[in-house]
Amino acid sequence: MAQIRIQNVRKEFGAFTAVRSSSFTIEDGEFFMLLGPSGCGKTTTLRMMAGLELPTSGEIFIDGEEVGMKPASQRDIAFVFQMFALYPHMNVRKNISYPLVSQGMKREEVRTRVAEVARILKIEHILDKPVGGLSGGDRQRVALGRAIVRRPKAFFMDEPLGALDAEFREHMAEELRALHDRMGATTVYVTHDQLEAMQMGDKIVVMNHGVVEQFGKPQQIYDWPATKFVAQFIGSPSMNFLEFEGMIGIGGNSVDLGGVKVDVPAAREGRDGRLTLGVRPEHVKFRDDAAYRGRVSAVEYLGTTQTVTLATEHGELKARISSAHKVREEELVGLDFDARTLSLFDAESGKALLSEGNEGVLGHG
């Protein structure tokens, strides 16, 4: 049980800066996702929390205690590695009891603790098997067992499902989440898979190039991305960007998109110049009398829905609409946007402009 606070943490590897000045707080009992593309610094951040890397500068607090320079063994945390890192020369029981043995725990107590963990994870039948022959899922469970048997302050997981088959991954994700809900311990989970992050996380930090782009609840991040990077990284197909020259004043609630008036949430900051209108594909509607028009260039059938790619004056746009709606290629259609869901970005900096919609949910690093 622990609150974890990261303050201005920075990590350099020689000339390369992996993490620049990250700050965020993980509340006690939260399932917290560190999300970002590979090389964004999410794993380095996690490893610094765990004590496997030392920060170049900044502070890390676990339960109010500054631990930045403490060795991993003294932080009372558990780490689940992507490749599981089960000790190959030991059987399952030994692997799970290894962290307890290091504490000098009595043999009978180790036995009861291991048995309890095995029951929770349903791996009682493989306790005395060598880890070599286990399936991916069982290895994953043993790795989890080794983590939870200690009853640590927090769990750190580095893409723990990355080594599993796609279909099994979903199942394990559910199991993991259920386990978390049952144990209630703070969990920090690194992933590059936005779906996994949305599905499992209480809160998400999105990182890119060593910088925290946004920090918040999954829905906030999806609905109100703080930057164009976040908008693009989360959601599939990703948010459409319509770039245009225009202006919006404080309190303004529409923009001029190539002569067409588009309603947007009331602005809390003004901007004049190159702007980007962000539209989620599911917020595009086809309406014959709409003024903004696009030509259908491709249709991708997905069962109940279809993804329609359109060419517009401001670039390519994807719309996700019901399959019931018949669309022909080369057809010119009218497009309507759901005004309450639109985001405006400064085209140069990529940062979202404050509006009525995203006010208070834009957690910039």
Add this chain to the structure above:
Amino acid sequence: MSYSVTEPSRRQKWVAGILVIGYALITILPLVWIIATSFKSPSDAIAYPPKTFFTPTVEGYVNVFTTRTRLSPDQLQAVGEPTTWYDKLVRKDGLVISGPSRFAERFTNSVIIGFGSTVLCIVLGTVAAYAFSRFKVPLKDDLLFFILSTRMMPPIAVAIPIFLMFRSLGLSDTHAGMILLYTAVNLSLSVWLLKGFIDEIPVEYEEAALIDGYTRFQAFYKVVLPQAATGIASTAIFCLIFAWNEYAFAVLLTSGNAQTAPPFIPTIIGVSGQDWPAVAAGATLFLVPVMVFTILLRKHLLRGITFGAVRK
């Protein structure tokens, strides 16, 4: 598990089989010859054409362990009837055993020096290789090259300086000196081989151990070492074989006290004429420890030689 993309044809298999068997025969022939000679009588050993079939005798083995004296018939009478089987064996030729030879002593020296230097080499090599593999060592690449460069000339090229140094340090003809020398020669091989093996062990295992509450040394000792066992075993074999078979330094630096078996075995030949069976017996016995050691670690050796080729 099969790694071949296409199964070799029947003919390719035959050719490969014949080549391997042919090579094996060529390799084993000298060994067979030595072992056969060790069981021949001196006259059978030098018979021409060579005898493939002969009456085996252990005379060579008796001779390699003993020194014998030729006595006149009167003296023989005085000594009395031979009592033991080996006494009887030498009495046929009018000889009596006058005492043990120094073979056992030399052989013991070989064991002490060979295994001693191997153990030292492995201990130092493992620690050094671990440091090179895991830590940021300043000038790492230069240091590794420097270590390897000690093998870029034949070690015997520095025999004279070593001889002089050993003499002034009082290491000449001592076990410690020979262990030190063989360790110095083998250490570069051991560091490089072991670094390769340790590089292959994912660092996550140690990190897991660190998080599980172990110190760096415990992680090394309890997690890395067991997994490096294969590499350590095969490196040990290479080190032992070198130290065991080394001849030139042994001739130069040892004599009365720490002399190993390789320089001693050829001297057997002069004790009483050309006693080839005794020489062969000495050589055969000399093969045994390395053979046993290698057979014991055979599995590791095979996996060790192909290290890096197959991901486990």
